[in-house]
Amino acid sequence: MKRIEVRLSLAVVAPLLDVIKEAAVGLEQTLAAPPALQDLEAEFRTVWEGELLDAQNEDVRALLALFDGEFFSEGVVAFDADNAETVVRACAAVRLRLRARHLSGLTEEVLESGETELAKLPEAVRKAFMCYLFLATLQELIIQHLESSIIES
Amino acid sequence: MALFGKTQTSPAVRTEPETALAGQWRVVVLNDPVNLMSYVVMVFKKVLGFDETRARRHMLEVHEQGRSVVWSGLREKAEAYAFTLQQWHLTAILEADETH
Numbered sequence: 737m738k739r740i741e742v743r744l745s746l747a748v749v750a751p752l753l754d755v756i757k758e759a760a761v762g763l764e765q766t767l768a769a770p771p772a773l774q775d776l777e778a779e780f781r782t783v784w785e786g787e788l789l790d791a792q793n794e795d796v797r798a799l800l801a802l803f804d805g806e807f808f809s810e811g812v813v814a815f816d817a818d819n820a821e822t823v824v825r826a827c828a829a830v831r832l833r834l835r836a837r838h839l840s841g842l843t844e845e846v847l848e849s850g851e852t853e854l855a856k857l858p859e860a861v862r863k864a865f866m867c868y869l870f871l872a873t874l875q876e877l878i879i880q881h882l883e884s885s886i887i888e889s
Numbered sequence: 890m891a892l893f894g895k896t897q898t899s900p901a902v903r904t905e906p907e908t909a910l911a912g913q914w915r916v917v918v919l920n921d922p923v924n925l926m927s928y929v930v931m932v933f934k935k936v937l938g939f940d941e942t943r944a945r946r947h948m949l950e951v952h953e954q955g956r957s958v959v960w961s962g963l964r965e966k967a968e969a970y971a972f973t974l975q976q977w978h979l980t981a982i983l984e985a986d987e988t989h
Binding site: 772773792829844883 | 928934
């Protein structure tokens with residue numbers, strides 16, 4: 737099984753974990769991208785949203801599980817065919833949540849390019865934006881190295 | 890429907906008058922500034938079975954025009970695709986296809 741290990745800077749990443757955990761708590765009861773299916777009947781919509789929420793929470797738990805004892809002792813996180821799909825999806829959920837909660841003041845151009853003057857951002861926004869970029873980097877790594885595993889699963 | 894750890898390809902079954910499900914429906918993906926282009930391409934390949942070229946074409950259509958019709962057909966299957974795309978955190982809507 738193909739596996740990639742990524743060595744991260746504890747000093748850089750550890751402070752971002754609080755941001756991810758805060759977003760994870762927010763996602764327990766809220767979909768990252770609310771369904772835009774207005775014409776569904778209420779009962780079916782409720783079931784639909786509940787199932788999406790269950791799946792989202794499972795994904796986010798897999799993301800949080802990356803940052804376990806090995807991460808804090810070695811600074812390493814590992815991806816393989818078993819967790820690539822859930823982690824890449826969880827990163828999307830958390831990034832959407834960060835946008836909704838902390839980054840709504842940034843333009844779409846900044847969110848798409850990832851480029852802005854960090855020093856000019858308020859601390860909470862700067863931290864959330866760094867987390868947003870960090871999760872995008874994880875997604876890019878996974879897609880670049882494990883896309884075939886995801887698509888074939 | 891249990892969704893733990895695996896992507897579902899269909900939402901829960903519902904019962905509804907047959908007439909409400911009749912006709913052709915479109916699955917439309919809307920743009921968002923958060924999801925990466927590479928991620929959207931991967932999701933289109935994974936969920937809709939597109940090849941790389943087709944997935945990139947639809948991704949660019951979403952990016953440049955704000956929306957792309959990624960599938961059309963019967964309502965029940967359109968719902969299944971919309972559900973799965975939403976599971977991947979893309980914004981997907983259904984539209985009645987008036988051309989049929």
